[in-house]
Amino acid sequence: MKRIGILSSHNGSGFEYIQKVCKDKVLDANVVVVISNNSNAKVLQKAASFDIPNFIVNSKTYENENLDLIITNLLKEYNCDIIFLSGYMKKIGKEILKEFDKKIINTHPALLPKFGGKGMYGRNVHEAVINSNETTSGVTIHYVDENYDEGEYILQKSIDLSKDETVDSLEQKIKDLEQKAIVEALKTIV
Numbered sequence: 092m093k094r095i096g097i098l099s100s101h102n103g104s105g106f107e108y109i110q111k112v113c114k115d116k117v118l119d120a121n122v123v124v125v126i127s128n129n130s131n132a133k134v135l136q137k138a139a140s141f142d143i144p145n146f147i148v149n150s151k152t153y154e155n156e157n158l159d160l161i162i163t164n165l166l167k168e169y170n171c172d173i174i175f176l177s178g179y180m181k182k183i184g185k186e187i188l189k190e191f192d193k194k195i196i197n198t199h200p201a202l203l204p205k206f207g208g209k210g211m212y213g214r215n216v217h218e219a220v221i222n223s224n225e226t227t228s229g230v231t232i233h234y235v236d237e238n239y240d241e242g243e244y245i246l247q248k249s250i251d252l253s254k255d256e257t258v259d260s261l262e263q264k265i266k267d268l269e270q271k272a273i274v275e276a277l278k279t280i281v
């Protein structure tokens with residue numbers, strides 16, 4: 092059974108869905124640890140509600156320490172086979188990339204390579220898509236490399252935008268689409 096480590100900065104919607112499909116045995120895997128950089132992240136309470144060990148790793152909880160190394164050691168301590176980024180807002184550093192080469196997966200809320208890179212996260216992405224008068228958007232599940240959103244794609248799923256699409260409506264559509272995309276992608280790996 093594969094062991095999944097989650098990195099998340101806020102709600103962890105992707106984590107929630109992965110947890111569900113693991114419990115429903117749709118995926119032969121288990122979430123074994125959740126790490127956030129944000130002490131207020133709702134994902135921490137969600138992890139606790141499933142009795143999943145969860146940690147806050149930032150410059151306050153680990154003052155003057157190499158956070159990349161702290162995260163790497165935690166993921167190793169829990170023997171993670173796969174690392175899933177569920178709305179994680181920080182750059183994954185070289186220590187983690189080296190230790191978990193081709194094992195770190197991210198979900199990006201757009202059809203890369205468009206609308207990716209620094210600053211392209213959460214609602215910023217949907218605003219950019221709508222302001223660009225795009226007629227489609229979607230989700231990209233990809234391996235993580237040293238730069239934001241440039242890793243090898245695992246899969247992409249697209250949707251059409253309605254004429255009166257809003258950031259809120261697009262955000263919800265993308266989150267719904269992500270649920271299918273995440274499971275489909277993880278099934279090719281697990």
Ligand SMILES: Nc1nc2c(c(=O)[nH]1)N[C@@H](CN(C=O)c1ccc(C(=O)N[C@@H](CCC(=O)O)C(=O)O)cc1)CN2
Nearest residue numbers: 179180181182183199208209210212236237238239240
């Ligand atoms: N080495 C990598 N690290 C991360 C990747 C990646 O592909 N390679 N993906 C991101 C997730 N992401 C998009 O999918 C993403 C997240 C955040 C940013 C960004 O611009 N962040 C800001 C800081 C925001 C904050 O502190 O709240 C920044 O770097 O200035 C871009 C893309 C996760 N890590």
Ligand SMILES: NCC(=O)N[C@@H]1O[C@H](COP(=O)([O-])[O-])[C@@H](O)[C@H]1O
Nearest residue numbers: 101102103104178198199200212213
């Ligand atoms: N560029 C990274 C990025 O924008 N990731 C996006 O954050 C959302 C998760 O947030 P939540 O689970 O905290 O609500 C997801 O929709 C994911 O695509």
